[in-house]
Amino acid sequence: xxxxxxxVVHLADxxxxxxxxxxxxxxxxxxxxxxxxxxxxxxxxxAPPLGVGRSLVAAGRATIRERAxxxxxxxEAAGAGLSLKKEWRFVEPGRAPAIDALMIHVRAADLIxxxxxxxxxxxxxxxxxxEELLLQGGRPILFVPNxxxxxxxxxxxxxxxxxxxxxxxxxxxxxxxxxxxxIVRVLWINPDVAGKDEPPTGDISRTLSRHGVNCIPATxxxxxxxxxxxxxxxxxxxxxxMLVMGGYGxxxxxxxxxxxxxxxxxxxxxxxxxxxx
Amino acid sequence: xxxxxxxxxxxxPVRAKRxxxxxxxxxxxxxxxIIGLYAIPSAFLLGAGMPGTPNPIxxxxxxxxxxxxxxxxxxxxxxACAGANCIGEWRSVDAAETSVSEVVxxxxxxxxxxxxxxxxxxxxxxxxxxxxxxLALESGRPVLIVPNEGPLVPVGRRVVIAWNxxxxxxxxxxxxxxxxxxxxxxxxxxxxADDEPYVAHDVPAADLCTALARHxxxxxxxxxxxxxxxxxxxxxxEAKGFGADMLVMGCYGHSRLREFIFGGxxxxxxxxxxxxxxxxx
Numbered sequence: 001x002x003x004x005x006x007x008v009v010h011l012a013d014x015x016x017x018x019x020x021x022x023x024x025x026x027x028x029x030x031x032x033x034x035x036x037x038x039x040x041x042x043x044x045x046x047a048p049p050l051g052v053g054r055s056l057v058a059a060g061r062a063t064i065r066e067r068a069x070x071x072x073x074x075x076e077a078a079g080a081g082l083s084l085k086k087e088w089r090f091v092e093p094g095r096a097p098a099i100d101a102l103m104i105h106v107r108a109a110d111l112i113x114x115x116x117x118x119x120x121x122x123x124x125x126x127x128x129x130x131e132e133l134l135l136q137g138g139r140p141i142l143f144v145p146n147x148x149x150x151x152x153x154x155x156x157x158x159x160x161x162x163x164x165x166x167x168x169x170x171x172x173x174x175x176x177x178x179x180x181x182x183i184v185r186v187l188w189i190n191p192d193v194a195g196k197d198e199p200p201t202g203d204i205s206r207t208l209s210r211h212g213v214n215c216i217p218a219t220x221x222x223x224x225x226x227x228x229x230x231x232x233x234x235x236x237x238x239x240x241x242m243l244v245m246g247g248y249g250x251x252x253x254x255x256x257x258x259x260x261x262x263x264x265x266x267x268x269x270x271x272x273x274x275x276x277x
Numbered sequence: 278x279x280x281x282x283x284x285x286x287x288x289x290p291v292r293a294k295r296x297x298x299x300x301x302x303x304x305x306x307x308x309x310x311i312i313g314l315y316a317i318p319s320a321f322l323l324g325a326g327m328p329g330t331p332n333p334i335x336x337x338x339x340x341x342x343x344x345x346x347x348x349x350x351x352x353x354x355x356x357a358c359a360g361a362n363c364i365g366e367w368r369s370v371d372a373a374e375t376s377v378s379e380v381v382x383x384x385x386x387x388x389x390x391x392x393x394x395x396x397x398x399x400x401x402x403x404x405x406x407x408x409x410x411x412l413a414l415e416s417g418r419p420v421l422i423v424p425n426e427g428p429l430v431p432v433g434r435r436v437v438i439a440w441n442x443x444x445x446x447x448x449x450x451x452x453x454x455x456x457x458x459x460x461x462x463x464x465x466x467x468x469x470a471d472d473e474p475y476v477a478h479d480v481p482a483a484d485l486c487t488a489l490a491r492h493x494x495x496x497x498x499x500x501x502x503x504x505x506x507x508x509x510x511x512x513x514x515e516a517k518g519f520g521a522d523m524l525v526m527g528c529y530g531h532s533r534l535r536e537f538i539f540g541g542x543x544x545x546x547x548x549x550x551x552x553x554x555x556x557x558x
Contacts, residue, residue, distance in 0.1 A: 138444030
């Protein structure tokens with residue numbers, strides 16, 4: 001891949017749009033990518049046949065359009081002076097599920113950028129879809145944390161390597177970013193605290209090096225149940241500016257559920273985190 | 278960007294030559310690192326550890342066959358690499374305590390691209406040693422599956438991409454970008470779009486074409502349908518009509534209790550293709 005050429009940034013919460021846009025704009029500029037700003041409205045679930053409740057539906061729609069318009073203005077203003085190629089997409093899914101509309105747009109992109117998700121936001125459940133984006137998008141996704149430093153986030157990535165399918169996906173999907181980084185740490189968390197096993201980071205480090213990535217293998221210890229904590233600790237200790245890791249999860253009881261470490265990171269992250277499933 | 282590290286899973290001398298020809302044909306000027314992986318199965322013990330059994334019965338015919346062929350396949354690999362501008366790395370691995378597929382998967386997860394043979398249905402041991410679809414499903418890497426028959430022309434000049442707006446097809450299309458750079462013509466096909474629960478636009482594959490065009494890939498978007506034909510059959514027909522030398526498609530399936538179940542189009546294409554297929558999950 002010749003870098004990320006199409007980046008879709010999913011925008012929903014007016015309060016956090018600035019942070020999400022800061023990351024998306026920095027990346028689009030670095031990669032010389034086409035940046036799509038995507039706002040997906042809610043489906044008209046309330047609209048019964050025969051037009052009953054039409055005024056309520058119209059009021060709801062107007063509120064959301066107003067919010068989208070404010071976000072659009074921020075999107076248009078972001079990265080002024082950088083001569084970015086930007087495209088605003090406002091989608092009203094009608095009666096189809098919002099997620100279907102969202103998927104159509106993100107699956108034709110090299111990378112998705114989205115906010116971390118904020119459980120304290122009133123509209124969190126209706127307008128943020130981190131599980132679906134990660135597990136069903138089929139594209140890598142860069143989550144922007146709600147707190148923490150964002151400047152120069154791509155300088156020192158940390159890759160969580162585990163020799164599983166998802167970790168492999170994430171490492172290779174992050175290549176365009178990794179190639180621009182100063183230094184990349186490839187971390188293996190050995191679940192066996194006393195273990196002296198050969199770390200499995202050699203092969204992947206050599207493969208990434210052939211792409212021109214400057215990487216160093218590293219090992220730490222941590223039980224499987226504490227992988228999320230161990231990772232956040234390593235990020236802090238090593239001064240990593242972003243994290244790259246496999247996103248784990250599955251479909252259960254009609255909804256997508258994250259795996260333990262993935263959920264822990266997505267709740268407690270302080271650096272931008274690229275995940276792939 | 279290109280594929281710099283390519284892993285070729287070798288099983289027998291005849292197909293090893295075909296795989297190496299495809300692998301070497303993928304080099305795009307840059308010096309590629311090609312790993313030849315040869316996995317030797319463990320012996321199968323019957324009755325080991327059971328109370329009351331005398332000595333376990335050891336079935337190691339296959340293991341010995343693999344061990345005996347190792348030299349010949351290594352020579353094929355090294356000859357192929359010597360004649361080309363590439364770095365060859367031979368890996369002969371003993372699947373001592375695990376299955377061959379598990380060993381290949383471990384090695385596959387650290388490379389840019391995996392190349393493997395189509396399942397040879399006439400081989401009694403195909404189930405245990407031919408598993409390109411499992412690699413596509415579980416490795417997290419794109420897998421280029423080389424048919425056992427058919428002429429081998431350089432891969433990736435004329436390419437058909439199967440697109441249906443789903444996760445797996447998105448994976449495959451973007452994983453193929455390093456190959457698509459060198460293509461002279463690429464066609465994105467939505468097969469049997471009428472059967473899909475939702476259709477994005479008038480030309481559903483247009484968004485993907487735009488994204489690929491930003492990578493410098495020359496492509497056109499179409500839909501194709503065949504009355505009474507499965508999506509897999511329509512795709513192969515389209516590939517033939519286009520004169521394609523490669524098909525790119527998502528690998529649909531899942532594993533349940535160590536059994537793998539594959540989607541209809543995936544299985545059909547894997548069984549009957551005469552051109553290499555790049556699959557991703």
